[in-house]
Amino acid sequence: MSCSREKKVIFIGGTSYSGSTLLDMLLANSPSGFSCGEVYAMFHPFRKHHVDPACGCGDPQCNIWKHLKRQGPKKLYHSIFEMFPEVDCIVDSSKDPMWIRDRSNDLAGSGIAVRNVLIWKTPQEFHQSRKKRHQEHRWESEWINYHRHYFSLVDEWISLPYAELAKSPRTLKILCERLQIPWFEGKEAYWEKRHHTLFGNTSAKIHLYDKESKQFQQCRQELSGQDRNEEKGELDSATPYKEIYYQAPQDDMLQDPSGHYRIMADIENILVNSSLYSEQSVIRIAREKAGHLRASRVYRTYRRLRQAAMSLKGAIAGF
Numbered sequence: 011m012s013c014s015r016e017k018k019v020i021f022i023g024g025t026s027y028s029g030s031t032l033l034d035m036l037l038a039n040s041p042s043g044f045s046c047g048e049v050y051a052m053f054h055p056f057r058k059h060h061v062d063p064a065c066g067c068g069d070p071q072c073n074i075w076k077h078l079k080r081q082g083p084k085k086l087y088h089s090i091f092e093m094f095p096e097v098d099c100i101v102d103s104s105k106d107p108m109w110i111r112d113r114s115n116d117l118a119g120s121g122i123a124v125r126n127v128l129i130w131k132t133p134q135e136f137h138q139s140r141k142k143r144h145q146e147h148r149w150e151s152e153w154i155n156y157h158r159h160y161f162s163l164v165d166e167w168i169s170l171p172y173a174e175l176a177k178s179p180r181t182l183k184i185l186c187e188r189l190q191i192p193w194f195e196g197k198e199a200y201w202e203k204r205h206h207t208l209f210g211n212t213s214a215k216i217h218l219y220d221k222e223s224k225q226f227q228q229c230r231q232e233l234s235g236q237d238r239n240e241e242k243g244e245l246d247s248a249t250p251y252k253e254i255y256y257q258a259p260q261d262d263m264l265q266d267p268s269g270h271y272r273i274m275a276d277i278e279n280i281l282v283n284s285s286l287y288s289e290q291s292v293i294r295i296a297r298e299k300a301g302h303l304r305a306s307r308v309y310r311t312y313r314r315l316r317q318a319a320m321s322l323k324g325a326i327a328g329f
């Protein structure tokens with residue numbers, strides 16, 4: 011297929027555990043792609059491992075992020091294009107709507123195109139991901155607030171249901187066509203490429219590493235720590251390796267003691283209709299509806315203050 015050679019940055023949005031790291035590496039899996047992962051956290055560290063981060067490629071000598079950090083967030087994508095002349099598509103799965111908005115503004119008028127993909131899980135799927143990690147507290151609010159915040163700050167996006175991506179390789183082909191980036195038979199085997207992906211989801215990154223490597227063992231340990239229901243040995247044999255798989259949610263019905271269902275249904279409707287399978291007119295209406303669900307100014311201010319507080323906390327803690 012023909013692909014445009016224009017340089018572009020694809021921003022991936024999504025809640026936690028939405029499959030954003032997986033999508034990042036899938037889209038970047040070609041010689042002209044580059045996966046950033048959650049690069050936002052390198053510039054706004056709120057955990058210790060965000061400072062002086064270990065590169066996703068697993069090579070302790072790799073210092074591309076050191077170099078890129080020195081250039082600053084405004085020059086990030088320009089610097090990557092400069093470092094890797096073969097790259098014309100950068101994928102950034104930082105997800106933070108403010109980061110996406112600010113970086114998109116920086117890129118406006120630079121000749122580098124911006125595309126937005128919002129990957130999402132249904133409330134049932136999201137609840138299952140949180141439950142598995144014993145993080146059920148306020149899961150409804152997180153799902154609702156993330157999407158409303160995204161709708162407030164990002165104008166044009168295409169949505170992608172996580173389940174479609176995980177279940178059907180055809181989805182990746184259609185998405186690549188829509189984004190005008192290369193697609194080839196076998197592109198879903200993202201572990202075939204050496205990615206420098208920062209941070210992100212361990213279940214997606216473990217496939218990058220050989221079973222004998224230190225990085226693989228670290229991922230394994232992290233996953234067995236999260237998934238306390240499973241014995242370590244069981245995890246080893248049951249978890250597929252170098253394979254994309256989908257686990258359907260076990261709870262068909264969710265309890266709704268907090269009365270969140272109406273707004274969840276409204277958001278889900280927008281996500282379904284702004285999908286890459288929808289007609290342009292349907293997408294337009296979905297985006298208009300999203301306009302009504304924008305997060306309040308108070309909430310947006312709260313997010314900004316929270317971010318500043320987290321960075322300050324990091325600075326005081328010495329990282």
Ligand SMILES: [Zn+2]
Nearest residue numbers: 065067072206
């Ligand atoms: Zn690297």
